[in-house]
Amino acid sequence: MQTSKKYRHGRVHATAPGKVLLAGGYMVLYPNFKGISLSLSARFHTYLESIKESTDSSKRDSSDNQFRHKMTVYTPQFGDEKIHYEWKVCETLMTIEKKSHPTPGMQHGQQKKTPLIDNTIVAFLMYYFHFSVQNYKKDINFNTSPMAILSNTIGYDGVAITLMGDEQFYNIGATSDQKASSSQKKTGLGSSAALVVSLTLGLSAYHHLPLPRDHLFVLCYLSHSASQGKLGSGFDIATSIYGSILFQQPFGDKKVQTKVQSTLVTLQEVCNWTGSKPVSTWLQTCQSFFDHVTELATLPSLAFDKIERFRFEKVCESNEKVFLLMCDIENISGGSSTPQLVRLVQQWKQKNESQCQEMWSHIQLHINQVVDNDNALIKNHFVNIRMLMKKMGVCANVPVIPHVVDDILTTLEKNNSSVTATGVPGAGGFDAIYVLMRGKSMDAVKTSLHHTFAKYFSHQYRLTILNVNANHGVAICVEEQSPHTSALCKL
Template structure:
């Protein structure tokens, strides 16, 4: 029986660089751009075949085969045409050695990705028969299409892991605790193998669990497994994988955390480009050279990150305890920018108290940016480069914006704003490039700064992995 699953994209709103250290927590928001995997399966005779197809891209097909043979150390995965897709290959390799199939199947997994993952130049739009799903078809191979930094590799690994588990695990459901643990742990291992390093894992965690406060696992869990795999027989490697995935406490944290009603994220692609590995190495070198001072900076940054999380949670509690007062508060946001919100304290005690939770969010974002700029100056890494500082400061002059950051590791890839949902259309209109016309009062905005910004149509997702309706994909397969 065919099934279809999806996993969301992500933005690391608070916790850049600290997410590398298990001592600190981060706030990861899952986003509405999703990666999808549609499965089909039939029995096979001599060998197992797993075909991964991505019809949106030229030459988007990879066929992996293996034989169920106890002499293999471990099961060897071979791509039919020697085509490289490290993330698909690592996922298939990890998954089949984890489940150790006892029967041969011919499996096809068709991957689709929402438009926001890649630039859309020179594409055509294809729609499902019922019009529920629309995807852009590209004229180039997947490795030649620029990405927007939403975590496409983590999304692919997570949703492909889910799809294959649904075939090999009887009565599989993707939303129970045990299944989510399997998906997360297998996908983390596969993603690290594909990257040839053990990353922080926040992107896979968000793809699995949705919007969360995340604290990473101990890297040694995966490092030891991968380093010793070539020394093990098939049975021993399978046993170690099962032990690591199901019987080892990874000590990671994935606490549900989402934005309050009426508050949205607005992501802007600035069509830049950053060398994240280089930036990470610069920051880690600075930490090594100045351990005491860097610890003070990271402690202060962590305090600011957690203050933002607490402020958002407190605002969410207000929305539940006093919906009327909360509605009035959110409605008022569209009439103020950051400077005006901060000055509300000078109006009256009652009025300022009403906005205290909003003011806390504004201050938290400002503190996060301050410490990110300190790290930029001290490490030499372009975490919040001057061009992004000017851009974010200009965003703060727009009504309905509570503040913004350069998400994740920073750099020139994107900006991320926290805004009043009701203000999004006016924010986009008022920040059109300098060549655009507008009836809004733009006297305080340097519009040239927005020439390079493309606002992405994304919303926050509370859920991670989901099972989708197969009917929505007919006509695309």
């Protein structure tokens, strides 16, 4: 059978945007409430291209009769580190090996922990392996070994993967010449979710896997949750895939949560596998994982395409654009711990359920009005959302919107007519504030806010300015496209 053309891959560039949760902090963890999440111009990039082997003998070791597929991940923003993955499959055994170059401070033989990349690659391999087995058997109408299937669908060439995040994801300012480093504090724009989404989409395009967006969401949600060790809301993953959305937690049903949790455990267990495993075990595990992903992807609550977009044209004149300004405020009080804020608010909610439901219901009404109403009222609704969030923080004795932060936001609104909304992103606290405003250029927007920021930050503030992309989610570019990949570019 002539199969060499099946695994001639073009160079793939996949990107996914960052996010900011304008309204709905804490609420998006629960299925009865919605939040406004914006996709931003800051994007994470994944580049994939083939590593061509020089000779036939180096492609396959005939002595052990193994299929081998190598992935080398480069992270040039963080010291040119390299992580090597090798997927080995023979007639009876399967192995996934990881090797990373040691970095300063690491002991010899110690592997660097990269859970985001590890879980994303393993989740993709499990899904892709079962898909390949099922479809290859259908095509040729007879059973054959997993090793033969993989050699005829993937081929023996390796793949080089380069991961790069736009500098706005890191605490260096939008115009800085600095490079990001692994020790720098991130700006909370969803770089982890964007990495997972861009890497998963890039792998699917590179391997000619048609991956619907709902399947992409479930795969990325599981990979991201496994890396964090908990089930999150998923709004950051959804925003990276679909663009700016009115997000609602899709896995609120208890039976669904149980299935999600069991699938998550399976992924974590496979990531922790050491040594070789029987191919039969690998086949069964991949089938179970694939079936669960497919089942979750068909849930009606996952119909993100039907979620109404936040229409930014309501707040702009014809010659204006919408800009989001993120400003670090941790120098006021040393920053905040988001997990701690969430834990304290959840404790208050458990003891004051009716009071919490009443506040959140009022916030939800204003969120709905932001989406549905005309531009003259949007600013007022954001002010009311902030007042209610501040009240919740006072009741819970949690600094969701501290007084000094509220003063800054009020001053910004009063002194700048082009400001559409202000607030604290996500869980709030002392980490950052956002300003959503309209203007003709980034420079004009920054200049108009300089005096207010300088008053509070003594000229030491760090300001990041981003475009708001209402409908811009994931995107890919495939060079030397084949019929297998052309449809994916429409995602």
